[in-house]
Amino acid sequence: MCRTFRRFSDRRASCGLMAAADTKPGGSEELTLRSEESSLQSKESTLRSEESSLRSEESSLRSWESELTSVQHSLKFVSPLKEEFVCPVCRGVVLNPQQNSCGHIYCFLCLQKLLESSSASGPVCPVDGAVITPAEVFQDNCCKREISSLEVYCTNFPECTSVVTLRHLQDHRSCCEYERLQCCNPGCKAVLQRRQLQEHLSVTCPHRAEPCPHCRQPQRLRLLQDHVQSFCPEVEVDCPIGCSLKVPRDKLAEHRESCPELHVDCSYKKFGCSVQDRRRKVKLHEDTAVAHHMLLVLRSNTHLEQQRTLCRQQDILSTVQLDVEQVSLGLGGLEELEELRKSLDAAIQEVSAAEALREHLGTLGENLKHHSGLLDLHAATLGHNKQRLQELEATSYDGRLIWKIKDFGNRREAEVKGQPPCLSSVPFQTGRCGYKMASKVYLNGDGEGRGTHLSLYVVLMPGDFDALLPWPFRQTVSLSVLDQSGAANHRSLSFRPDPASKSFQRPAAESVSNVAVGFSCFIPLNELAAYVKDDTLFVKVKVDMAGLEHL
Secondary structure (H helix, E strand, O other), rough: OOOHHHHHHHHHHHHHHHHHHHOOOOOOHHHHHHHHHHHHHHHHHHHHHHHHHHHHHHOOOOOHHHHOOHHOOOOOOOOOOOOEOOOOOOOOOOOOOOOOOOOOEOOHHHHHHHHHHHOOOOOOOOOOOEEOOOOOOEHHHHHHHHHHHOOEEOOOOOOOOEEHHHHHHHHHHOOOOEEEEEEEOOOOOOEEEHHHHHHHHHHOOOOOOOEOOOOEEEHHHHHHHHHHHHOOOOEEEEOOOOOOOOEHHHHHHHOOOOOOEEEEOOOOOHOOOOOOEEEHHHHHHHHHHHHHHHHHHHHHHHHHHHHHHHHHHHHHHHHHHHHHHHHOOOOHHHHHHHHHHHHHHHHHHHHHHHHHHHHHHHHHHHHHHHHHHHHHHHHHHHHHHHHHHHHHHHHHOOOOEEEOOOOOHHHHHHOOOOOOOOEEEEOOOOOOOEEEEEEEEEEOOOOHHOOOOOEEEEEEOOOOOHHHHHOOOOOOOEEEOOOOOOOOOHHHEEEEOOOOOHOOOOOOOOOOOOEEEEEEEEEHHHHHHHEEEEEEEEEEEOOOOOOOOOO
């Protein structure tokens, strides 16, 4: 390319000499030649403008040459580098060669710096002092092809003995086992060869992530102990109220509602019972003091009725007193006395009716005590049957659950304020006689994801056929947040049970359920809005039924 450019210049010069020799001043041929020369200069200017535009576009592109700038002066070539391939500015191998009208080539970046730092008189070639005119500079592709084919040793020589062409050096470095790379674990500044990096990341790096032995969520190694001691939701801790139970940290709020050592008032406090003690003792008190509580209820009702009767009697007596005062003042006659007698008779009847009502209330109290016991029994039975019916209506038996969470905004706001701590789905099963499970969701996040992510879990529950099922539970479980736009762009994560985890062993018959397992950082809250439509979120749980035999 450089030789072609010089021939073009020589040819143009010879054409000029010939024109000067064959024309006479003032002749028509001279005018014609001048016109042709002017046209040629116009075309040349247009070509230079186009070349300048192409160079401007090229400067914005990244290439393998720009990636070699950092190692340009440390490259080791198999054969000695020719002087014509050495940049006269930086004295390194020419990268992205640009040729000046004087025939010398420069690195693209070196030429740019030379143009920017030159004086007002313009930049000059550092070899021969020729003026560098940007319009006459062009990319020397011929030279570029020769340089790109030069053989060079790997930059990690002598540890790596590979020899590649300069064009493919960066491709080789991207997979060279001896290339030095920095550990990508946050906080670690170690620099190692690529062949050593994997072992460092997974075994020796003090900043690596390790699964928590309780919740199985990945934690930075240096923070793991603090996570277990202070934050892990699965770690069992002593009840802060003082009972003998150990409770998972994320169940403390639920445990408080049933802790037998919490001091509470008797539920009949509003009727006058003053007992206050630990919950277990108050429960025993309520079970053994039924008669006393019924009497308190009756006494309260009787007192209210007596107040109403007393008010009526006071009204009657006030009327009688007023009549007596009028008679004593001579304001009435025999007719007034007769009215007074009738009023007294009416008052006596009211008093007799109040006494009869009191006796009747005593009888009603006994009946109330009897029927109250029956009503409590029926209410408990009805509640159990209602809950059982609701579960049967909503339970699926194919290992899948589609959970529709309505009123999403208010529920999440309530969770931010601390109540309730999480939402639980209706149970579902892997078959009529299969594993019983449910899903749990924290709309404002749980554990590591609190305040930043939605947390999604699944939990094994005691089932009627657990004695016939294989344990531990081993089926893969997929959790999903469903896309309601119709594009089926669902967000899903899966896990395979750890047979050693207590979460997948057979649930104890007396327990509510096992410890929930899933993802505390399932989906960022700022991305969750795309999955909420009409204030409703859909959650899907799918159990892989492969290899699972039905009873």
